[in-house]
Amino acid sequence: MGKETVMQRNNGPRVEVMTGNDACAEGALAAGLTFFAGYPITPSSEIAEILSYRLPHLGGKFIQMEDEIGAMGAVIGASLAGAKAMTATSGPGFSLKQENIGFAAMAEVPCVVVDVQRGGPSTGLPTLPAQMDVMQARWGTHGDHEIIALCPYSVRETFDLTVRAFNLAERYRTPVILLMDEIVAHVNEKVVLPEPDEIEVYERKLPNCPPEEFLPYKFTEDDIPPMASYGTGYRFHVTGLCHDETGFPTNDPVQIDRLIRRLNRKISRHRDDIVQVAEEQLDGAEIGVVAYGATARAARRAVRLAREEAIPAGLLRPLVLWPFPDKEVRALAERVSALIVAELNMGQVAHEVEWAVCGKVPVHRVNRVDGEPIPPEHILQAIREVAR
Amino acid sequence: MIDYTKYLRISKFPLIWCAGCGNGIVLKSILRAIDKIGWPKDQVCTVSGIGCSSRTPGYVDFNTLHTTHGRAIAFATGVKMAKPELHVIVVTGDGDATAIGGNHYIHAARRNIDLTVVIFNNNIYGMTGGQVSPTTPMGMKASTAPFGSVEPSFNISGLAQAAGASFVARGTVYHVFQLDKLIERALLKRGFSVVEVLTPCPTAYGRRNRLGTGVDMIRWQKEHTISVQEAAKLSPEQLNDKIVTGVFTDVDRPEYLETYQALIDSLRRKASLS
Ligand SMILES: Cc1ncc(C[n+]2csc(CCOP(=O)(O)OP(=O)(O)O)c2C)c(N)n1
Ligand code: SF4
Numbered sequence A: 001m002g003k004e005t006v007m008q009r010n011n012g013p014r015v016e017v018m019t020g021n022d023a024c025a026e027g028a029l030a031a032g033l034t035f036f037a038g039y040p041i042t043p044s045s046e047i048a049e050i051l052s053y054r055l056p057h058l059g060g061k062f063i064q065m066e067d068e069i070g071a072m073g074a075v076i077g078a079s080l081a082g083a084k085a086m087t088a089t090s091g092p093g094f095s096l097k098q099e100n101i102g103f104a105a106m107a108e109v110p111c112v113v114v115d116v117q118r119g120g121p122s123t124g125l126p127t128l129p130a131q132m133d134v135m136q137a138r139w140g141t142h143g144d145h146e147i148i149a150l151c152p153y154s155v156r157e158t159f160d161l162t163v164r165a166f167n168l169a170e171r172y173r174t175p176v177i178l179l180m181d182e183i184v185a186h187v188n189e190k191v192v193l194p195e196p197d198e199i200e201v202y203e204r205k206l207p208n209c210p211p212e213e214f215l216p217y218k219f220t221e222d223d224i225p226p227m228a229s230y231g232t233g234y235r236f237h238v239t240g241l242c243h244d245e246t247g248f249p250t251n252d253p254v255q256i257d258r259l260i261r262r263l264n265r266k267i268s269r270h271r272d273d274i275v276q277v278a279e280e281q282l283d284g285a286e287i288g289v290v291a292y293g294a295t296a297r298a299a300r301r302a303v304r305l306a307r308e309e310a311i312p313a314g315l316l317r318p319l320v321l322w323p324f325p326d327k328e329v330r331a332l333a334e335r336v337s338a339l340i341v342a343e344l345n346m347g348q349v350a351h352e353v354e355w356a357v358c359g360k361v362p363v364h365r366v367n368r369v370d371g372e373p374i375p376p377e378h379i380l381q382a383i384r385e386v387a388r
Numbered sequence B: 001m002i003d004y005t006k007y008l009r010i011s012k013f014p015l016i017w018c019a020g021c022g023n024g025i026v027l028k029s030i031l032r033a034i035d036k037i038g039w040p041k042d043q044v045c046t047v048s049g050i051g052c053s054s055r056t057p058g059y060v061d062f063n064t065l066h067t068t069h070g071r072a073i074a075f076a077t078g079v080k081m082a083k084p085e086l087h088v089i090v091v092t093g094d095g096d097a098t099a100i101g102g103n104h105y106i107h108a109a110r111r112n113i114d115l116t117v118v119i120f121n122n123n124i125y126g127m128t129g130g131q132v133s134p135t136t137p138m139g140m141k142a143s144t145a146p147f148g149s150v151e152p153s154f155n156i157s158g159l160a161q162a163a164g165a166s167f168v169a170r171g172t173v174y175h176v177f178q179l180d181k182l183i184e185r186a187l188l189k190r191g192f193s194v195v196e197v198l199t200p201c202p203t204a205y206g207r208r209n210r211l212g213t214g215v216d217m218i219r220w221q222k223e224h225t226i227s228v229q230e231a232a233k234l235s236p237e238q239l240n241d242k243i244v245t246g247v248f249t250d251v252d253r254p255e256y257l258e259t260y261q262a263l264i265d266s267l268r269r270k271a272s273l274s
Helices: A003-009 A020-030 A045-057 A068-080 A091-107 A134-139 A155-172 A182-186 A253-268 A293-308 A326-335 A348-357 A376-387 B023-037 B053-059 B072-082 B094-100 B102-111 B156-163 B176-188 B202-206 B214-224 B256-273
Strands: A014-019 A035-038 A061-064 A085-089 A111-117 A148-150 A175-181 A188-193 A237-239 A277-280 A287-290 A313-318 A320-322 A338-343 A363-367 B044-048 B063-066 B087-093 B116-121 B167-172 B193-198 B225-227 B243-250
Touching (some): A020 A155, A020 A182, A020 A188, A035 A045, A035 B072, A045 A061, A061 B072, A068 B072, A091 A134, A091 A175, A134 A148, A148 A155, A182 A293, A287 A293, A287 A376, A293 A376, A338 A376, B023 B116, B044 B072, B156 B167, B156 B193, B167 B176
Parallel strands (some): A287 A313, B044 B063, B116 B193
Antiparallel strands (some): B167 B243
16 A cells, blocks of 8 residues: 555546546545445445445555445544545435544544435435535534535546545544535546646654654644554554543543534634635626535536626635635625525525625525526526526 | 553553453453463554443553444454554444444454454443343343343354354353463454453343342353353253353454455556556
């Protein structure tokens, strides 16, 4: 296992036609993935299929576990033993993984969880698109912690955000969710993959102290403790219980408070490094559209069509949904007179946008929950109505 | 006598276990087996789920992982796959391994991945206060079986045998010299190995069923167990109130990670030839 093997494979820019699921698998390998555990579920299964083929070629390991819970557990175990580890699933499997995602958050174990969203609740719509897991990504597991969730809207962006998901996971010692949707997962697009030396790969911060001084949950300047792997001379204890700096359970209110606040703070205080939005046609815009994932593809088109009709509309597209880009949305609300949030759910992000803008401008919603994508015309229609 | 302190995190003492609990006996037996084999502490990783028995990793100076309820074997699978040179030992309770964790248990046995699972079987959910477990014998009381359990119980060892484990044995905390050997053999076995250890829980199981103190319960083990060899000579009726101990399975089957490594090697060979 090791990154060199991955790099050797990536010689030169490659122009290819691939799907979002392909790009996710490739992005993971480019980021240094050496371990994948999963359980098949549409529309994510191709990620597992591709990696079952690619990983052993590269000296990495793939395992199809007996269920999603086991897959998430195996990913955490592998990460603690030093691997860059990932799993991929869809709504129902994402629900099953939640308890162990919480473990990864509590024990600060870097890993990537891909959720290719489909309609729900329950088994819902196996082959149809939806964006209904935005809140599950944020609040799916119990307890109070921050989470990072990224949301690509194209095939190339899926590659980039998968790499970024690994980098953020390693940097912040945390599980990172890659929220895809069925459209992005299955659409075929021409992409030019970056050359290996263009890809920035971050490795977790290792301890530089002697083993006897190692504190696996040390309070550091940046709130992110250096992390050792099992079997490297640093013997340490990992638990999902509240623990002190040594990693051992504690019931001391002071220690508990310190830990939970740090877990939240290590992400919230670095939100400016994490949050990423793309803007389109926002110069002089009076109507702002907020959309993400596949819906942003329709929103781009709608905004362009609106401009052709001389309606000054623009698009704000969050690439990162959690931490929520509240500052960016608020700044947009200062510049426009109305916001439209388009998404394939009943308004999960719209609600968050309303919170962010605090009634400064009206927030209109375009929602669809029937398994069909939102066509550009629906968003254009909403823009026209707001412009009137 | 081995120096237990070499392996224990003494600063984490006193243990959370009750007086009379058998868990400490199992812990010492595991440490003696590791000491006898001579594995360096850094090469050992102990993984547990949730329960009284699953607190064991907190007390031992290895690479230790206390996971979610029932999931120890899944986490251990990831550790082992990412670092095959680690000796990964799962320490778990009967409820942890065979109720919530039953699926991982049988599939790890089927895969025959090189893990050793030591199951502390106290016939009850100890940590949560004595609820019925898949191993509570029919008719015995539990806090959620106030009239006696109405369900037949699992044969934990039989389950592993049927699912394909390479080594399966049952011991008790009374037969501690035998237990040391069983654990040692399990640790040295390439493949999925299980040692089911019968251990008393006087607090949550014994008290409710009027089985006396921990010592009384251990004495009961002496009187009600029979070795595999002796059991073979008896009729099913004669075995009715007996619990069989000893080695049930010791076979050599392809181990999962060896098979996987062979796959990697053959793919690489092909790639270098082409
Ligand atoms: C998902 C989940 N469900 C339930 C529990 C509560 N719980 C903690 S320990 C336990 C049972 C433990 O029994 P066993 O594995 O037999 O271990 P023992 O305490 O007897 O050693 C349960 C049900 C939990 N921690 N997590
Ligand atoms: S409750 Fe039972 S199993 Fe748990 S420590 Fe006490 S005696 Fe042991």
